[in-house]
Amino acid sequence: MADVMEKFFEPKSVCVIGASSTPGKPGNVVVKNMRDAGYKGKVYLVNPRGGKIEGFKVYKSIEELPDNIDQAVVTLPATHTPETVRQLGAKGIKAIVLAASGFSEVDQVGEALQEELIAAIRESGVRVLGPNTTGHVSVPSSYTSSFFPLGEIPRGSVSYITQTGNFCGISLRHIMSAENFGIARSCGLGNKADLDECDLLEFYGADKETKSIFLYLESIKNPKRFLRVARRVSQDTPVFLLKGGASDAGAAAAVAHTGSLAADGRVVDGAIEQAGVTRLRKYSHLFQVAKALDAQSLPRGNRVSFLSPSGAFTVCLTDICRSLDLEVPDLEDKTCKRLQKFAPPFIRMRNPVDIFGSVGLVGYEKAYGDALDAVLADRNIDAVVVIMMLTTETGVPKMDFIVDLSKKYPSKPVYVTFMGEHKHNVAAKENLEPKGIPCYMLVEEPFEVLSLLASCRKKMPKR
Amino acid sequence: MASRTERIIKAARSNGQKTLSEYDSKRVLSAYGVPVSREVLVSSQSEAKAAVKKVKYPVVLKACSADEAHKTEKGLIAVNLASQSALIAAFKTLTKRAGKNYEGAFLVQEMVSGSREIMIGMHRDPSFGPAVMFGLGGIFTEILQDVTFRVAPLRKKDAREMLRSIRGHKILDAVRGMPAADLDILCHSLMAVGQVALDHPEIEEIDINPLIIRGSKAVAVDALIVLSDDEADGTSS
Known part of the structure; x- marks a missing residue:
């Protein structure tokens, strides 16, 4: 199994069945995507018309291809796929990505076709990703089978398993253009005719490129295996899951109460909890949390401090922390004394840190910098959120001190959020994120992320 | 087991x-x-009386049969019976309520408070x-x-x-x-x-x-x- 997964994620050679010279067609975009991703392996194209596409020689049939190709990406229509799978199997190709839609997701005819496809897969001894998938991405190999235009994808440590093509498509484009973090692997599961979330989870769990795993699932194909695999993988690797759709399990039984109470996905909820997987409830957390983990470590616990330029934030964000199971604990005495040094005497410095007065007295960098150093050094604190106030009139400081201090305390996450002039916020985010400081445009977001990370940390006793 | x-x-x-x-x-x-609660399955008044050797007063008397899942709704439970006379009275009442065709037995059960x-x-x-x-x-x-x-x-x-x-x-x-x-x-x-x-x-x-x-x-x-x-x-x- 590990061998064939390597053929999916680290292919030395790949063929595209149904390659096309027409721009915008999946059979064309996928070839361009491989090139744009910087894929260094051999690429073979197949189209009965022959000729050349995107500078590659085109073979007229699968039989004509050379032997020992690691992977095939098939962009032919659904009806052609069972036969194509058999041909590829006969050619000795073990890893196949099927892009076509028109199977069980559509109608009964498609369902029958999928059954036919499954039979072809079993008989050929191949492994298949899809059908109805956008494809997958493997950045360490500069490889993608996606037919959504992607370009060069930044390398990182986050890996996705999603029952949607979004994380090899539009959501990946969002990550690439707005969130400034990198990924390792990403896989759109499609209809899961063969490979499912468990196969991918098992592979990612043993993958040295993957440091955290994010799943989006609408169904779990093999629930018992999922529980077993997830329980094992989540011991060492943070695993997060957004489960879409209400469960259809738990049909109400008339006789006992337990049966009727098993509705509303309660059994799935319990199983996910048992599996050591951290549940996400918001789609955006699939990248907001991922960004934090790609840049920085998992916090040791749920005790946060934050630097705030507004009294309102110290009050209402403390409320929010409480609702998110985050503690805003008292600081050590020496920390309070240090904070007080730069503060006006009428402000009593404590957690959360009201930084406005200090900024007025000693300036931005000195006030924020010294306070951040102080709270990061505090033994009662696991993570710090810095709320920046940026406007043209009040000034926009250099923010490298945040980067430096974050490096000084590698076990304590430091996130930045903003309130002020949008263009400065955006610029600060663009500046800080590539340097390893996750930034969040809305003030609640970094706390939501920390709450999820603290809950994840709690499930990992070995760490 | x-x-x-x-x-x-x-x-x-x-x-x-x-x-x-x-x-x-x-x-x-x-x-x-x-x-589980201490209890004795009985099918007659005399068995009920004998049951309190094992289960001390106050006791509960319940209809007990595979068909009686919702005993409370049907009034087939009598609780807090503190004496033999109360137990016997309850036995009569429950037998009547259960009806002629009732084939089940009764449970004399300790009152768990x-x-x-x-x-x-x-x-x-x-x-x-x-x-x-x-x-x-x-x-x-x-x-x-x-x-x-x-x-x-x-x-x-x-x-x-x-x-x-x-x-x-x-x-x-x-x-x-x-x-x-x-x-x-x-x-x-x-x-x-x-x-x-x-x-x-x-x-x-x-x-x-x-x-x-x-x-x-x-x-x-x-x-x-x-x-x-x-x-x-x-x-x-």
């Missing part, structure tokens, strides 16, 4: 029962270590298999639906987490002069219910409702085991 349970199930099946009686349900659960009622259950999920439930019991079960599930087999850790993960988990703490509930007993009972389901695929569902926390220790006061429709259904993946 397993064979005794199998005998009980087999007898119920050959009787055409869809459920085990309260008495049999508890015998099964008790064999796996779930603490405690103001905290919880529930343990099992539902055979079509995907995950046996799932154990924990939640608030008695009348609050349906009103608040404050319950949580875990898939069997349960580790001790799973059971511990279940106890903390209902909204009303503080009911198990030391509250209003009551001692904290003995969590080991509850954990053991949760794990045991999962094990019953794993050992006996022909059991479809289990309700233990309520368990009353007497002092610090939970005791199953009522229980219901539902059998699957298909006798051969021992495979539900």
